[in-house]
Amino acid sequence: MIVENFRQFRGRQAIEFWVPSLPHQNVTVVFGENGRGKTGLFRAIMFCLFGERRLSQDGNVPREELQLVNVSALEANTGPVRTSVELEFTHMGQSYRLRRAILGMQDGERIIEEEDEKRLFVITSDGNTQTVPTTEIDAVIDSILDRRVKDYFLFDGEKIERLTRASIEQRREISAGIRNLLNVDALETAIRAVGRVSKALERELSNSSHEELSRLLKRLRDNEEEQTQLRKRLDSLADEMRLARQEVDKTDNELKKFNEIRHLLDRRKLLEQELKDQEQQADDVLKEMHNLVCKASALILSPTVITVFEHIERQKQKGEIPSEIRRDLIERILTDDKCICGRGVLKDPLAHSPILDWQKRTSDVATQDAALNLWRYLSEVRNHFGDDADLVEKRLQQYGNIRSAIANINRSLENVSNQIGTSERQDATKLDEHRKKLQDGIITLEANARNAQTLLEQLKQEEERLRALLKEERLKVGRNDELSRRSILARDTQDALNDVHDQFTREIKQLIGQSATQFFRELLDKEGRENLRTIVVNDDYSLQVLDRYKKPFLANISAGQRQIMSISFIAALARAASRGGQIEIPLFMDTPFGRLSFEHRQNLINHIPTFASQWILLATDTEFRRQEANLLKTSGKWGKFFILRPTHDGNTTIEEQDINSALAILRDEEDY
Incomplete structure (x- = not known):
């Protein structure tokens, strides 16, 4: 990519992300302080492809504040300044060269930017160049990458935090x-x-x-x-x-x-992040407790359930339910004054007494069936009381611990x-x-x-x-x-x-859930893989993580695991948008390591180059250290290393360095 007077990059500067002769070296590291233009490189690609000035993280920033023309170049010229981006790329074995330019000029306090040029060339297999008509350029680019999914190829800290x-x-x-x-x-x-x-x-x-x-x-x-x-x-x-x-x-x-x-x-920022994590866990535990309400409500009736169950059980043991003689049979004997053997029943008290006793001890068939069904149901309910009570107690204790932690963090924040x-x-x-x-x-x-x-x-x-x-x-x-x-x-x-x-x-x-789960399992550390199984996109479009028992577990995962979950989901979207097994467009990741453990960072470095055709890592010195550089170098995937250096006039220059020099420039974790 060649940028000319684009935002922080004054003059004409080039950056080569990938060398066709070394296709396996598909990782590029762009190293620089915040504000030096790392995200600006992704913005330049989106501008060249789609004419877009705005990225998803720009939010409601007014268009006039999203200036692309380099301010220093404007101040140094009395006339218009050309800002352009030229992009060379391949798609499905076909090579393309796209150029887009605007003219910027100073009008009092305002900067006016106007469209200037848009050209697309296709390089054929025999080396000839064909010019695509201007009216067809947008359609050709959209057939390569639908503009609606363009934002899925930039991982930034804000997007990861939102998810x-x-x-x-x-x-x-x-x-x-x-x-x-x-x-x-x-x-x-x-x-x-x-x-x-x-x-x-x-x-x-x-x-x-x-x-x-x-x-x-x-x-x-x-x-x-x-x-x-x-x-x-x-x-x-x-x-x-x-x-x-x-x-x-x-x-x-x-x-x-x-x-x-x-x-x-810095301490306050850390505490606020801990507070967010704890409050999120509290919300997740509350949701699980809400889901337990129906089951747990039966615990209120446990004394009554046990009493009724034991009463029916005693009747069963006595033979009263089901009774050995049906009530309708006894009533027929008393009505007909005749035994089932055909002999008459004498109407004296000695003969009637046993029959009347039987009648008192027996119930009608419907009542007996209902009692037996109730006994079976209560038997099943009773068996779950212990598990349900343990689960409710565990969640209540967990919620209490979280609220206690939140109170401690709030006190520290106040201090x-x-x-x-x-x-x-x-x-x-x-x-x-x-x-x-x-x-x-x-x-x-x-x-x-x-x-x-x-x-x-x-x-x-x-x-x-x-x-x-x-x-x-x-x-x-x-x-x-x-x-x-x-x-x-x-x-x-x-x-x-x-x-x-x-x-x-x-x-x-x-589809997204399955793909995200695959990435999730690959990127998790050993402990996470043992406990966590699946990412699910719920009906309300929220994300959930299921444990090995297929139970919701989002409330219990760590901050690093949450970040891995977000990266996995965005990667799943990017893969689906690429319409294939591999993510074809370069995957930009702006300071993605955040609060990840070293094992999580190691997994990112080992796995992302295998499912992305290119990985452009935009990093600061706190994100990319000697440890990560050594991992990348050992993998054999690291091909390019660029440093964005500030100039005396507030601009940025792109300097390519040999990857071996990175080890001398970067610091170890203990240096921070």
């Missing part, structure tokens, strides 16, 4: 990823069209003379409107939370300028924050107060989002109930009403199309 939290952001991220993979635009267009027809017919029906039908339709419309408003509210809350977290990160970067409190800031607040730096104090308000706001937003999600689930259940009543009422009316029959047909058609869409979604969820 480790059971939140609206997580479900939105997963839902968007799966929806883009479905590629069912025509089907969704048909569903929307039929839905509009169905609603129009329902409006006509609501104005008809069928009072009950009109009432149900109005309630359903009100329900749908409430759901729409709640979804908008949830989207708004998710955006507010994302922006607030970005502002927290921005404030943290400002606070880091105050060296005398830097160690306190650290007080130390930061008493710093001599007034600016740092103001920033810290601003940060605290942001954190309090995030907590409030999260609570509001949980409440809104709960209300939305209740409305969905109410909608299902209303639709069942509406269908029943339509059938009653529809026998003699043409409008109702048309409405039923439209709704049935929409339901059928939704069923097809849901089936596609279920299949892709299952």
